[in-house]
Amino acid sequence: MSYYVRRMCREDVDQVTEIDREVFPTMWPPANYDHELRISLAHYIIACVDGKAAERIEEQKIVGFAGLWMMADEAHITNIAVRHSYQRQGIGEHLLIATINLAMEQNAHILTLEVRASNTAAQKLYHKYGFTQIDIRRSYYTDNREDALVMTIGDIAGALFQRQLRRLTKSHARKWGITGYHIV
Numbered sequence: 001m002s003y004y005v006r007r008m009c010r011e012d013v014d015q016v017t018e019i020d021r022e023v024f025p026t027m028w029p030p031a032n033y034d035h036e037l038r039i040s041l042a043h044y045i046i047a048c049v050d051g052k053a054a055e056r057i058e059e060q061k062i063v064g065f066a067g068l069w070m071m072a073d074e075a076h077i078t079n080i081a082v083r084h085s086y087q088r089q090g091i092g093e094h095l096l097i098a099t100i101n102l103a104m105e106q107n108a109h110i111l112t113l114e115v116r117a118s119n120t121a122a123q124k125l126y127h128k129y130g131f132t133q134i135d136i137r138r139s140y141y142t143d144n145r146e147d148a149l150v151m152t153i154g155d156i157a158g159a160l161f162q163r164q165l166r167r168l169t170k171s172h173a174r175k176w177g178i179t180g181y182h183i184v
């Protein structure tokens, strides 16, 4: 399957909301991506199936998305999500790499996120990229009072992380036949 990654726009909100409802437990208040797009600190990207026939943006099939909030030199990953039927095909990892690149472009040094204690799949992805758990927020999630693990990478601009990122990106590209990680 061929896909590309681009910035999210207004026309994508319905599909992104649909993916959110598909893969995340019900949250209150529900995520409002229309609102997110209007916040200047927020950066959202989507992975889109490369359907050459789909000329109109609304007809493009979105299979995943990720979001980042920039606060001074800290970038906070708000979401990474891939439609169920497209999971385990390297798209989540691609979105993470693109999000990290975006954070670096915005001159972030620290990268943080929260993840459900039970979400071992996502934790495995984050560990792979060097995130470590620094804190736990008890009963953070409103739907089931589940704990959130706070994970971070301390210095994404540092040589050590940069070397690791290059190695992981290369290995991901080789495995999935990806030719570039730029955001269209």
Ligand SMILES: CC(C)(COP(=O)(O)OP(=O)(O)OC[C@H]1O[C@@H](n2cnc3c(N)ncnc32)[C@H](O)[C@@H]1OP(=O)(O)O)[C@@H](O)C(=O)NCCC(=O)NCCS
Pocket: 023, 024, 079, 080, 081, 082, 083, 086, 087, 088, 089, 090, 091, 092, 093, 094, 114, 115, 116, 119, 120, 121, 122, 124, 125, 128
């Ligand atoms: C987490 C998520 C984004 C991963 O996306 P994906 O496209 O399926 O993941 P990839 O195929 O790119 O896998 C990348 C890595 O993630 C980890 N991973 C992904 N799914 C996994 C699973 N079901 N079990 C264990 N590890 C998993 C692995 O480390 C994998 O690397 P590997 O293939 O070298 O083992 C996806 O499962 C998802 O959308 N989940 C629901 C939403 C969610 O929980 N988002 C995270 C919120 S913090």
